[in-house]
Amino acid sequence: MTDVNLTLVLVSAALLGCGVYLLLERSLSRVLVGLVMMGNGVSIAFLVAGGPAGAPPIVGETEGEPMADPLPQAMVLTAIVITLATVSFVLAMAYRSWQLNSHDDVQDDVEDARIRRLATADVTSEAYGAVTDSPGPDDPREEPTAEDLGPPREPDEPAKPVEHTDPEERP
Amino acid sequence: MNALVPLPVVLPLLGAGISLVLGRYPRIQRWVSIVVLVGIVAVAAVLMVQADTSGPQTQWVGGWPETLGIVLVADRLAALMLLVSALVTLAVLGYSIGQGMTEDEEGAPLSIYHPTFLVLVAGVANAFLAGDLFNLFVSFEMLLFSSYVLLTLGGTATRIRAGTIYVLVNLLSSTLFLISIAVVYAATGTLTLAHLAERIADLPDHVALMLQLLLLTTFAIKAAVFPLSFWLPDSYPTAPAPVTAVFAGLLTKVGVYAILRMQTLLFPDSPLTDLLLWAALLTMVIGILGAIAQSDIKRMLSFTLVSHIGYLVLGIALANRAGVSGTIFYIVHHITVQTALFLIVGLVERRAGSTSLLRMGGLARIAPMLAVLFFVPAMNLAGIPPFSGFIGKVGLLQAAQQNGSALAWVLVVGGVLTSLLTLYAVAKTWAVAFWRTPEEAHDALAALGREDDPSPEGGDLPIRHRGHLHTATGVVSAQDVADARRLGDDEQPDRDLHQLIQAGDDNRRLPASMVVPAASLVVLSVALTAVAGPLFAYSDRAAEDLLDPTTYIGVVLPDGPPEERP
Numbered sequence: 001m002t003d004v005n006l007t008l009v010l011v012s013a014a015l016l017g018c019g020v021y022l023l024l025e026r027s028l029s030r031v032l033v034g035l036v037m038m039g040n041g042v043s044i045a046f047l048v049a050g051g052p053a054g055a056p057p058i059v060g061e062t063e064g065e066p067m068a069d070p071l072p073q074a075m076v077l078t079a080i081v082i083t084l085a086t087v088s089f090v091l092a093m094a095y096r097s098w099q100l101n102s103h104d105d106v107q108d109d110v111e112d113a114r115i116r117r118l119a120t121a122d123v124t125s126e127a128y129g130a131v132t133d134s135p136g137p138d139d140p141r142e143e144p145t146a147e148d149l150g151p152p153r154e155p156d157e158p159a160k161p162v163e164h165t166d167p168e169e170r171p
Numbered sequence: 172m173n174a175l176v177p178l179p180v181v182l183p184l185l186g187a188g189i190s191l192v193l194g195r196y197p198r199i200q201r202w203v204s205i206v207v208l209v210g211i212v213a214v215a216a217v218l219m220v221q222a223d224t225s226g227p228q229t230q231w232v233g234g235w236p237e238t239l240g241i242v243l244v245a246d247r248l249a250a251l252m253l254l255v256s257a258l259v260t261l262a263v264l265g266y267s268i269g270q271g272m273t274e275d276e277e278g279a280p281l282s283i284y285h286p287t288f289l290v291l292v293a294g295v296a297n298a299f300l301a302g303d304l305f306n307l308f309v310s311f312e313m314l315l316f317s318s319y320v321l322l323t324l325g326g327t328a329t330r331i332r333a334g335t336i337y338v339l340v341n342l343l344s345s346t347l348f349l350i351s352i353a354v355v356y357a358a359t360g361t362l363t364l365a366h367l368a369e370r371i372a373d374l375p376d377h378v379a380l381m382l383q384l385l386l387l388t389t390f391a392i393k394a395a396v397f398p399l400s401f402w403l404p405d406s407y408p409t410a411p412a413p414v415t416a417v418f419a420g421l422l423t424k425v426g427v428y429a430i431l432r433m434q435t436l437l438f439p440d441s442p443l444t445d446l447l448l449w450a451a452l453l454t455m456v457i458g459i460l461g462a463i464a465q466s467d468i469k470r471m472l473s474f475t476l477v478s479h480i481g482y483l484v485l486g487i488a489l490a491n492r493a494g495v496s497g498t499i500f501y502i503v504h505h506i507t508v509q510t511a512l513f514l515i516v517g518l519v520e521r522r523a524g525s526t527s528l529l530r531m532g533g534l535a536r537i538a539p540m541l542a543v544l545f546f547v548p549a550m551n552l553a554g555i556p557p558f559s560g561f562i563g564k565v566g567l568l569q570a571a572q573q574n575g576s577a578l579a580w581v582l583v584v585g586g587v588l589t590s591l592l593t594l595y596a597v598a599k600t601w602a603v604a605f606w607r608t609p610e611e612a613h614d615a616l617a618a619l620g621r622e623d624d625p626s627p628e629g630g631d632l633p634i635r636h637r638g639h640l641h642t643a644t645g646v647v648s649a650q651d652v653a654d655a656r657r658l659g660d661d662e663q664p665d666r667d668l669h670q671l672i673q674a675g676d677d678n679r680r681l682p683a684s685m686v687v688p689a690a691s692l693v694v695l696s697v698a699l700t701a702v703a704g705p706l707f708a709y710s711d712r713a714a715e716d717l718l719d720p721t722t723y724i725g726v727v728l729p730d731g732p733p734e735e736r737p
């Protein structure tokens with residue numbers, strides 16, 4: 001393939017890049033938009049893969065001129081149909097999530113939540129607190145609340161897990 | 172040409188259509204599903220005999236010119252996978268009919284279960300038979316979409332939470348697969364596997380390596396190879412037992428099958444042994460360490476599932492005949508055993524009211540049949556002789572020893588260690604769920620519920636250490652403590668097995684229609700030991716085919732690649 005359409009490559013790359021960015025969002029509806037953009041980016045990548053543009057690949061319609069490669073076009077059609085199904089399914093799921101939780105955020109993995117608990121309750125792992133307990137507006141739900149950490153400890157107990165969860169109080 | 176080859180895909184798709192139309196008649200739906208699956212078992216058995224005696228069976232679908240159309244190929248490996256998956260899905264179908272699927276699921280749409288299940292079966296069969304990369308993609312989408320629906324069946328809060336992660340990870344991997352297909356097509360101009368095998372050999376090394384890594388990443392996500400396995404243990408356990416069982420048995424194995432096919436057919440000269448050996452080692456060890464930390468049987472089994480994918484990758488990484496043959500044998504063993512275990516845990520859930528190890532005890536006394544059904548596949552999974560798990564592991568470890576490199580020996584040690592730790596994980600489950608009395612379990616759980624209670628009668632049992640608790644049952648998380656507190660709560664009654672027995676509310680009888688399919692899978696997994704000799708001989712022949720793909724290519728493209736024809 002000597003002759004690649006640079007515009008198509010750039011459009012495909014931009015769509016894929018934006019799609020990946022949106023995929024990393026918490027809200028399922030933004031993730032969905034990201035998936036659609038990625039799907040379109042890939043479809044355009046297929047056009048690039050199909051080689052240079054040509055006459056419509058219909059037998060009897062074009063005489064002499066080189067025809068465009070019909071195979072990638074067939075694949076793109078299949079991919080578009082699959083993307084349609086994806087969109088409808090994810091939309092239904094986001095709506096159900098909104099019905100149940102009144103938000104459509106992707107929720108934490110059970111194991112992640114467990115490790116987070118262990119780390120926040122663990123006085124020895126200061127490094128964890130320093131890295132993740134940032135006061136930024138990232139997602140307030142991610143920060144452990146007093147309820148997550150259970151009732152306050154007796155004063156004579158060595159572990160005081162609640163202390164370093166509030167970054168303001170740390171030296 | 173063999174017109175039988177497309178049947179395992181066509182039959183379930185037709186069946187899915189019929190049972191969707193007949194959604195109001197659950198009886199007919201069940202019979203359609205049973206007839207279709209029995210038909211697939213028969214076709215797969217015939218295909219396996221044909222593939223073994225007269226070489227790979229092919230069918231170019233739709234009469235398109237070769238390499239333009241879609242080819243379905245049933246060689247020894249594909250036919251074997253087809254037969255095992257059909258047998259396993261038949262058992263799971265029987266079990267789910269016995270369970271009634273919606274009996275304990277308020278508001279779940281019964282009528283879509285059978286059509287979705289059949290589309291899943293069609294997707295799995297198509298993935299095994301696919302002779303070109305795009306058809307493989309379509310079959311992945313078929314089985315993934317049915318799995319999305321089955322996983323979120325009923326749309327409860329936990330299933331939506333787990334389903335979101337599962338769906339997003341798999342959509343991402345599907346996109347990655349599409350990108351790889353576009354890149355492969357751009358580099359070679361074809362997607363038929365047999366044709367690709369010849370064209371990839373002509374590519375510059377770095378281009379071929381990029382294609383290989385792209386495809387490998389895609390399939391590793393499906394197969395749950397570390398570090399791409401994180402999504403599995405969280406999403407599988409929330410689904411209904413038969414759904415989890417069929418996912419655990421088949422979906423990851425489809426990924427492993429794709430890796431095996433790709434490594435042997437498309438990239439025979441670049442086995443990436445070191446990379447895959449590391450992946451295998453980490454998958455095995457990290458997976459099983461996760462399993463030990465669990466206090467729920469379903470989650471424990473999901474982690475062992477990840478862990479044992481490592482054994483399969485080990486055989487593929489070695490890329491010698493013994494390794495590939497061991498992998499094929501181990502896939503057969505693992506599909507049956509893992510599915511059987513998940514079905515039996517479904518029975519445990521029914522009998523004991525939950526799958527949490529903290530909430531049950533004494534099942535060996537109150538349900539001895541169930542105990543035997545759990546014990547046999549559990550020991551099989553751990554690799555205790557004479558079960559097939561032992562034979563498969565010995566085969567794989569011998570292959571590693573044949574390879575002889577230092578890393579391969581590390582894998583031998585890692586494999587034995589994983590086997591021992593699997594034994595530890597299932598033995599812990601056995602001791603806690605089956606041996607101690609329900610009363611002991613209740614007392615321990617009640618003590619756990621008082622864990623933060625400073626009063627003198629509370630908390631003599633657990634010892635607080637680094638934020639979690641060590642009790643007789645092992646490590647429990649604060650979530651379990653919160654659950655334990657709800658035991659005594661009158662407003663949200665959430666009773667454990669002991670309380671259920673006291674109140675006479677426990678499910679004494681397990682329906683035979685559920686026990687028989689689960690038991691037949693256990694019998695099948697034990698029978699693998701009896702037929703281990705012929706099966707290993709068969710997998711050896713299949714491995715020979717895989718490592719020398721000229722027969723495969725010759726059968727698919729009998730006149731050679733199109734550009735070389737006169």
